[in-house]
Amino acid sequence: SKGKFRHFMQKEIYEQPQSLRNTLLGRLNGDDISLETVVGADENTFRDISSIQIVACGTSYHAGLVGRYWLEELTGISTNVEIASEYRYRKAVVRDNSLFITISQSGETADTLASLRLAKEQNYTKTLSICNVNGSSLVRESDFTLFTKAGAEIGVASTKAFTTQLLSLLILALIIGKQNGSISAEKNHEIVEAIRKLPSLAEEFLSCDKTISELSEQFSGKHHCLFLGRGVMYPIALEGALKLKEISYIHAEGYAAGELKHGPIALIDKRMPVVVVAPDNSLMDKLISNVEEVRARGAQLYIFKSGTTVIKSDGQTNMLSLPDCPEILQPILFTIPLQLLSYHCAVINGTDVDQPRNLAKSVTVE
Ligand code: M6R
Numbered sequence: 629s630k631g632k633f634r635h636f637m638q639k640e641i642y643e644q645p646q647s648l649r650n651t652l653l654g655r656l657n658g659d660d661i662s663l664e665t666v667v668g669a670d671e672n673t674f675r676d677i678s679s680i681q682i683v684a685c686g687t688s689y690h691a692g693l694v695g696r697y698w699l700e701e702l703t704g705i706s707t708n709v710e711i712a713s714e715y716r717y718r719k720a721v722v723r724d725n726s727l728f729i730t731i732s733q734s735g736e737t738a739d740t741l742a743s744l745r746l747a748k749e750q751n752y753t754k755t756l757s758i759c760n761v762n763g764s765s766l767v768r769e770s771d772f773t774l775f776t777k778a779g780a781e782i783g784v785a786s787t788k789a790f791t792t793q794l795l796s797l798l799i800l801a802l803i804i805g806k807q808n809g810s811i812s813a814e815k816n817h818e819i820v821e822a823i824r825k826l827p828s829l830a831e832e833f834l835s836c837d838k839t840i841s842e843l844s845e846q847f848s849g850k851h852h853c854l855f856l857g858r859g860v861m862y863p864i865a866l867e868g869a870l871k872l873k874e875i876s877y878i879h880a881e882g883y884a885a886g887e888l889k890h891g892p893i894a895l896i897d898k899r900m901p902v903v904v905v906a907p908d909n910s911l912m913d914k915l916i917s918n919v920e921e922v923r924a925r926g927a928q929l930y931i932f933k934s935g936t937t938v939i940k941s942d943g944q945t946n947m948l949s950l951p952d953c954p955e956i957l958q959p960i961l962f963t964i965p966l967q968l969l970s971y972h973c974a975v976i977n978g979t980d981v982d983q984p985r986n987l988a989k990s991v992t993v994e
Contacts, residue, residue: 634975635783635971635975635981635982636782636783636982637783637785637787637875637971637981637982638971638981640781640782640783640787640788641787641788641834641964641967641968641971642834643778643779643788644787644788644791644830644834644964645827645828645830645831645834646779646827647776647777647778647779647788647791647792648791648792648795648826648827648830648960649827650777650778650779650792651776651777651778651792651795651796652795652823652824652826652827653777655799656820656823656824659813659816659817659820661799661802661803661806661820663803665774665799665803666756666772666773666774666800666803667772667773667774667775668771668772668773669772669803671807672807673754673772673807674703674727674803674804674807674808675807675808676725676808677703677705677725677726677727677753677754677804677808678705678706678723678724678725678726679705679706679707679708679723679725679726679727680699680705680706680707680708680726680727680728680729681707681708681709681710681715681720681722681726681727681728681729681747681752682695682696682707682708682709682710682729682730682731683709683710683711683712683715683728683729683730683731683740683743683744683747684709684711684712684730684731684732684737684740685711685712685713685732685737685739685740685991686786686870687733687785687786687789687790687867687870687871688731688732688733688737688740688786688789688790688793689709689711689712689731690790690863690864690866690867690870691731691758691790691793691794691797691863692709692729692731692797693709693862693863693866694794694797694860694863694864694959695707695709695729695731695794695797695798695800695801696708696709697859697860698797698798698801698860698956699797699800699801699804701801702801702802702804702805702810702811702815702819703801703804703805703808703810703811704805704808704810705727705804705808705810711739712730712737712739712740712742712743713739713994715743715746716739716742716743716746720750722750722751722752723751724751724753725753726751726752726753727752727753727754727755727756728744728747728750728752728754728755728756729755729756729757729758730743730744730755730756730757730758730759730766730770731757731758731759731793731797732757732758732759732760732764732766733759733760733761733776733778733781733786733789733793734759734760734761734764734989734990735757735759735760735761735764735765735766735767736761736764736765736766736990736992737766737990737991737992738991738992738993738994739991739994740766741765741766741769742994744757744766744769744770745769748769754771754772755769755770755771755772756770756771756772756773756774756800757770757772757773757774758773758774758776758793758796758797758800759773759774759775759776760775760776760777760778760781760789760792762775774796774799774800775796776789776792776793776795776796777792778791778792781989782982782989783981783982784874784875784982784983784984784987784988784989785871785874785875785967785970785981785982785984787967790867790963791830791960791963791964794959794960794963795823795826795960798819798823798956798960799823802816802819802820819956822954822956822957823957825953825954825957826957826960826961829951829953829957829961830960830961830964832951833950833951833953833961833962833964833965834964834968836948836950836964836965836968837968839948840948840965840968840969840972841968841972843930843946843948843969843972844969844972844973844976845976846901846928846946847876847878847901847969847973847976848973848976848977850878850899850901851878851879852878852879852880852895852900852901853869853872853878853879853880853881853900853901853902853903854869854880854881854882854883854892854895854896854900854901854902854903854927855868855869855872855880855881855882855883855902855903855904855905855966856882856883856884856885856888856902856903856904856905856915856918856919856922857882857884857885857904857905857915858884858885858886858911858914858915858918859909859910859911860958860959861905861906861907861909861911861958861959861962862882862883862884862885863959864905864959864962864963864966865882865883865884865903865905866882867882867963867966868880868882868903868905868963868966868969868970869881869882870882871966871967871970872966872969872970872973874970874984874987875970875971875973875974875979875981875984876970876973876974876976876977876979877974877977877979877984877985878973878977885904885914885915885918885919886914886918888918888921888922889921893921893922893925896922896925896926896927897925897926897927898926898927898928898944899928900927900928901927901928901930902922902927902928902929902930903930903932903966903969904919904922904929904930904931904932905932905962905966906919906931906932906933906934906937906939907932907933907934907937907950907953907955907958907962908933908934908935908936908937908952909955909958910955912937916939919931919939920940923940923942923944923945926944927944928944928946929944929945929946930946930948931945931946931947931948932948932950932962932965932966933947933948933949933950934949934950934951934952934953934958935949935950935951935952936952948965950962950965
């Protein structure tokens with residue numbers, strides 16, 4: 629039941645601290661992540677992996693895009709990410725000792741499953757699924773599984789499934805990085821300590837709900853919106869845009885902020901809302917200069933920042949200050965205000981939030 633919530637999506641957004649906690653439950657042991665976290669794996673499973681291919685659809689694909697940053701940084705293994713409907717019709721070149729990863733909430737997405745079946749005929753040595761449903765086709769057909777513990781997700785929009793997928797990818801990067809010796813004990817310790825704080829930080833991030841609800845009123849009557857991010861926040865901008873279009877029917881696009889001047893900046897005028905995902909991180913200066921380019925064209929700016937980020941403000945700028953958090957957790961936590969924004973915009977637009985038109989929760993046909 630929806631309990632005190634108006635929609636399942638809203639309930640599921642609010643369940644995230646608990647689902648993140650569940651995804652960690654029994655898996656953290658001091659600085660170690662228990663090997664049982666990956667069903668079927670042992671201490672040698674990931675030792676000699678030379679490359680990784682991630683395949684998924686929709687929001688799960690966006691999780692994969694974030695996962696690539698973490699996997700390359702923490703394991704030193706070259707990683708590619710592709711949407712399943714494209715992967716399955718391409719003649720991919722597969723190097724020896726490659727790992728094939730699928731990501732899926734349902735474990736039944738037709739294109740993702742077909743890609744896994746294809747991968748097993750290709751040269752992959754191992755297949756792993758990151759999945760929320762025990763006993764699903766993807767889980768049954770993969771060599772290894774890392775279960776996200778989001779619990780049942782009813783709303784068509786993926787919310788708690790996405791954030792637990794991200795956490796699972798971070799955990800997987802730690803496991804692989806440890807096995808192949810890429811990650812120092814110090815770095816491992818630092819990340820595990822950050823991960824421990826994640827559920828309570830998610831709670832803190834949810835407290836921006838009221839402010840976002842007020843902000844979303846400005847989106848009423850809007851037909852377009854851009855989301856900007858850089859680095860690991862670029863896929864989060866893509867996800868913010870997908871969520872907004874999916875449930876509020878406002879046309880939205882996510883862009884890597886540095887790509888704007890190669891075309892999309894032509895879209896910007898005084899009526900265009902531009903949401904900038906701007907946590908304080910190593911790319912902040914670069915992002916700020918992109919924000920100034922957009923500001924100069926008169927865009928209505930919505931800057932989702934963390935406490936320490938300093939960005940100029942003016943009459944066209946709405947600033948949302950979010951709690952400080954460890955840099956490694958920023959993609960997970962900055963997702964929450966974007967989910968809330970799309971939720972409130974959908975409510976204002978009067979759409980069927982949990983069951984948007986033309987969409988199914990699980991896409992089991994090609
Ligand atoms: O069950 P899956 O994770 O494989 O589903 C993939 C996509 O269909 C799904 O993430 C879709 O994009 C969501 N409705 C987005 O909110």
